[in-house]
Amino acid sequence: MMPEKVWKPTSLEEAWTLSSELGSDCCFVSGGTWLRTQWESGAQARVPHLISLDAFTEMLSGVNVSEDPLKGKHLTIGSLTVLADLIHDAAILEAAPMLSEACRQIAAPSIRNQGSIGGNLLSFSGDTLPALAVAEAELTFFNGRDYVDVPMADFLVNGKKSDDILVFVAIPYPPPTTNENAETFSFFRKEGRREAFIPSVVTVAGEGQYDRETGRFYDVRLAVGGAGMDPIRLLNTEAVINGTFYSQEMLYDVYNLVRREFQPPGDGFRSSFYKTKAAANLIISALYRKGVTSYEFK
Numbered sequence: 352m353m354p355e356k357v358w359k360p361t362s363l364e365e366a367w368t369l370s371s372e373l374g375s376d377c378c379f380v381s382g383g384t385w386l387r388t389q390w391e392s393g394a395q396a397r398v399p400h401l402i403s404l405d406a407f408t409e410m411l412s413g414v415n416v417s418e419d420p421l422k423g424k425h426l427t428i429g430s431l432t433v434l435a436d437l438i439h440d441a442a443i444l445e446a447a448p449m450l451s452e453a454c455r456q457i458a459a460p461s462i463r464n465q466g467s468i469g470g471n472l473l474s475f476s477g478d479t480l481p482a483l484a485v486a487e488a489e490l491t492f493f494n495g496r497d498y499v500d501v502p503m504a505d506f507l508v509n510g511k512k513s514d515d516i517l518v519f520v521a522i523p524y525p526p527p528t529t530n531e532n533a534e535t536f537s538f539f540r541k542e543g544r545r546e547a548f549i550p551s552v553v554t555v556a557g558e559g560q561y562d563r564e565t566g567r568f569y570d571v572r573l574a575v576g577g578a579g580m581d582p583i584r585l586l587n588t589e590a591v592i593n594g595t596f597y598s599q600e601m602l603y604d605v606y607n608l609v610r611r612e613f614q615p616p617g618d619g620f621r622s623s624f625y626k627t628k629a630a631a632n633l634i635i636s637a638l639y640r641k642g643v644t645s646y647e648f649k
């Protein structure tokens with residue numbers, strides 16, 4: 352079915368009202384790159400009405416650094432910012448390098464120049480989700496009347512209301528550490544069925560601090576996701592890592608914990624068993640690199 356109509360609202364209020372009036376006969380379109388895959392594969396039915404967010408491109412694109420008493424220093428990414436613009440952005444490389452790495456590994460330049468961060472998040476299986484989960488991002492939605500802030504942790508559990516429009520993504524800068532031996536680290540790894548231009552089998556992201564004097568990890572946050580599965584934070588695994596010394600035993604414990612905590616669905620290409628092992632291996636290899644280079648052979 353071709354869309355009967357592409358609506359081009361000029362205010363967020365108008366866009367929201369259109370969506371609530373047309374209900375399940377419509378959807379918002381940003382870059383349209385994810386929707387296209389859904390329609391072509393038959394995973395989602397085409398809808399007769401598309402609500403284009405094009406009119407807000409200028410207003411809702413770009414990265415800004417701000418500081419306020421409530422949120423502290425943070426950066427704000429407009430929801431229509433295309434993925435390509437997040438790869439080399441200096442503020443993102445400083446506050447959330449795992450997000451720029453996630454964007455770098457998505458698809459190919461043609462898609463990254465068209466697909467938006469908002470569309471990636473709201474596809475609910477995009478590669479940016481684990482990176483934004485460990486960054487403890489906050490999403491600002493317009494609900495027809497107000498702007499509502501939703502912590503990433505709540506979004507992962509509850510999703511969003513269908514008519515709400517994602518306006519901004521805010522990422523806090525990691526708080527400055529007073530420990531001069533602390534090293535901040537972050538990682539994003541994607542496993543696919545080939546090197547590039549392929550949906551992920553699993554993605555893992557992590558961020559934290561490592562004390563190179565004592566060999567302890569702390570403030571570590573981990574998340575896993577991948578195409579066709581709900582991304583999650585690995586809260587039980589994090590709780591065991593934080594405060595623990597780097598050691599071979601610790602890596603074994605983390606490996607087993609990830610395998611217990613992450614139970615993804617299998618698909619036509621990879622079983623659940625394979626995905627959970629892959630995620631556990633990706634995470635311990637990142638911790639191993641940190642521990643070995645900073646402490647074990649010091």
Ligand SMILES: Cc1cc2nc3c(=O)[nH]c(=O)nc-3n(C[C@H](O)[C@H](O)[C@H](O)COP(=O)(O)OP(=O)(O)OC[C@H]3O[C@@H](n4cnc5c(N)ncnc54)[C@H](O)[C@@H]3O)c2cc1C
Nearest residue numbers: 379381382383384385386458466467470471473477478517
């Ligand atoms: C060949 C190909 C390869 C791809 N490879 C990858 C990959 O490796 N990794 C990956 O993560 N993705 C991949 N994708 C999927 C897609 O390109 C990205 O997820 C992209 O970021 C989606 O952004 P978009 O602006 O095109 O979203 P759209 O398709 O426009 O929208 C996606 C969803 O979000 C909703 N939406 C969009 N913006 C808003 C908003 N502001 N408020 C409310 N709802 C909104 C739409 O209604 C829709 O449900 C690939 C796509 C293609 C075609």
